[in-house]
Structures are given as structure tokens and as C-alpha cells.
Amino acid sequence: GIQVEQSPPDLILQEGANSTLRCNFSDSVNNLQWFHQNPWGQLINLFYIPSGTKQNGRLSATTVATERYSLLYISSSQTTDSGVYFCAPVSYSGAGSYQLTFGKGTKLSVIP
Amino acid sequence: GAVVSQHPSRVICKSGTSVKIECRSLDFQATTMFWYRQFPKQSLMLMATSNEGSKATYEQGVEKDKFLINHASLTLSTLTVTSAHPEDSSFYICSARDAFGTVNYGYTFGSGTRLTVV
Numbered sequence: 001g002i003q004v005e006q007s008p009p010d011l012i013l014q015e016g017a018n019s020t021l022r023c024n025f026s027d028s029v030n031n032l033q034w035f036h037q038n039p040w041g042q043l044i045n046l047f048y049i050p051s052g053t054k055q056n057g058r059l060s061a062t063t064v065a066t067e068r069y070s071l072l073y074i075s076s077s078q079t080t081d082s083g084v085y086f087c088a089p090v091s092y093s094g095a096g097s098y099q100l101t102f103g104k105g106t107k108l109s110v111i112p
Numbered sequence: 113g114a115v116v117s118q119h120p121s122r123v124i125c126k127s128g129t130s131v132k133i134e135c136r137s138l139d140f141q142a143t144t145m146f147w148y149r150q151f152p153k154q155s156l157m158l159m160a161t162s163n164e165g166s167k168a169t170y171e172q173g174v175e176k177d178k179f180l181i182n183h184a185s186l187t188l189s190t191l192t193v194t195s196a197h198p199e200d201s202s203f204y205i206c207s208a209r210d211a212f213g214t215v216n217y218g219y220t221f222g223s224g225t226r227l228t229v230v
Contacts, residue, residue, distance in 0.1 A: 007216045012176040036213045041150075042205055048218030086155065090218075093161070097144060097169075100207075100219055 002027045002091050005101035009020070013077045013110045015056060021072040021106045023087030031090040032063050032070050037105070038083045046072070046085075077110045114140050116208050118222025125196055125229055131190045133225045135206030141186035142208035147179075150203040159204075162189040164210070196229045204226075 003026035013019055023032070034046040047061040049056050049070065054061050058077075065069040070087055084107050088100035115138040125131050134143055143164045148156040160181055161169040168181035178200075180192040189208075193200055205224040 031218065041205070043156075043205065043207075043221040043224075045218060045220065056193070084163075088219075097161060097163075099146065099158060099161065101158075104155045 002089055003102050003104035004087065004089060004101055006085075006087055006106050008106060009104065010083070010107045011054065011109070015077060015079060015110055015112050017077050017110075018058065018075045019077060019108070021071070021074070021085055021087075021108075023070045023103055025068050025070075025087075025089045025101075027068070027091065029068075029089035030088050031063075032102065033088045033090065034061055034070070034072050035086045035088065036081075036083050037086060043049065043086070052054075074108075077108075079110045079112055082108055082110050114208075114210055114220040116206065116220045116222040118206050118225060120225055122226045123224060123228070125227070127197055127229055128195055130192055130194045131196055131227060133193075133204055133206070133227075135189045135191070135208070135222050136219075137187045137208045137210075140208075140210040142189075143186060144209065145183060145189040145206055145208045147181065147189075148205045148207065149193050150224075151206060152203075156205060159191075194226065196227070198229045201227055201229045 005024045029052040035043045050061045051065045058075045062072045083104040086105045088102045094100040117136045145162040147159045155188040162183040170176045207221045
């Protein structure tokens with residue numbers, strides 16, 4: 001199956017700083033999703049981005065499918081941004097189905 | 113937007129008993145739902161794909177007789193952990209995607225169920 005690598009595994013930021021999280025994947029994918037898992041375990045959709053760049057407030061994401069990577073940018077970080085960020089490429093799993101494969105995540109801690 | 117409701121959010125059960133977890137898509141139809149398991153400080157691992165009206169497809173290493181999945185309607189899938197043991201303690205999360213693509217939010221996840229078997 002597809003392999004997903006996220007970096008860095010851990011990141012500590014001072015409030016107000018910017019950061020870039022990276023997701024590499026080993027095979028062609030149909031789409032890619034970024035999630036934020038909050039301390040209570042809820043997975044929150046951030047972006048559904050097969051290619052190109054999307055922006056939502058202080059967050060933006062870029063996927064370069066031909067080079068098999070995606071980046072998540074967080075600008076002017078806030079303490080509420082803390083949590084684990086997962087990328088999950090969407091790939092065909094057979095019999096007309098698609099599935100997500102999760103990376104191990106980047107644990108972000110934003111300190112005041 | 114697409115909403116997936118998962119219940120219960122937390123359950124503690126005695127070893128040997130069974131626990132049922134429900135996953136509902138509230139504002140869209142989902143022919144396919146997914147069940148994941150997450151151990152502390154680890155990633156999500158896909159357990160099975162639940163298909164409405166047919167048998168679930170289990171990932172390698174997941175016991176289908178222990179983790180019973182039923183997807184009886186386009187809005188409801190259930191996961192039953194049978195004869196639970198302490199090693200089954202984990203965070204279980206379901207997800208679904210709009211079957212008709214009218215809601216372009218990708219895959220939406222429930223809030224998860226934290227199962228503790230004592």
C-alpha cells in the first residue's frame with residue numbers, strides 16, 4: 001500500500017510564529033486531505049486538496065501531485081493551533097472504493 | 113456542512129462483554145463508512161470499510177468475528193466489539209463521505225469513542 005511520511009514529527013512554536021508541515025507519499029493519489037486532531041480526539045477537516053494551493057484564513061495547503069508531496073502552512077500561530085496534524089492521501093483500494101491512508105502526524109505545540 | 117455523529121463518546125465495560133458504537137451521517141447519505149482505531153500517540157489505522165447493504169471489508173489482521181460491522185442504511189453504521197478484553201481498549205473513530213458528491217468536504221469524521229475495558 002501507499003506509504004505516507006510526515007515531517008517534522010514534533011514542532012514547538014512561539015505564538016505568532018509561522019511553520020510549514022510536510023507530507024510525502026509514495027504513490028499516485030486521487031486526492032489528499034489534511035486534518036487537525038484536537039486534544040479531545042476530534043478530527044477536523046482542514047483541506048481536501050488533490051493539487052494546487054488552497055487557503056483558509058491563517059492556513060494554506062499546497063499539493064504537488066506529480067512530485068508526491070503536500071505542504072501545510074500555518075501563519076501567525078495561536079495556542080489553539082496546538083494538536084496533531086495528519087495528512088491522508090486518498091487512493092483507490094479496489095472494487096470501486098477509495099480509502100485514506102494516514103501519516104503518523106506532526107504534533108504541534110504553540111506556547112504563549 | 114457534512115456532519116458525522118458518533119455515540120457513545122466514552123464507554124467503560126467489563127472484560128467479556130460486548131459494546132456497540134454507532135456512526136450516523138446526519139445531513140448526507142453515505143454508501144460507504146470507515147472504521148478506524150487509534151492507540152495513544154499513534155496514527156489512525158483503518159480497521160474496515162462498511163458498505164451499505166453488504167458485508168464489510170476488513171483490513172489484514174482485523175478479526176471480523178470480534179469487530180462486527182453492520183451498515184443497514186445509508187446513514188447508519190455500527191461497530192460491535194464482542195467479548196471485549198483490555199487489549200481492545202482504544203479510541204475508535206468512524207468516517208463517511210457523501211455518496212453523491214454534493215458536499216465537497218472530503219471525508220468527515222465522527223468525534224470518536226474512547227473504549228476502556230476493565
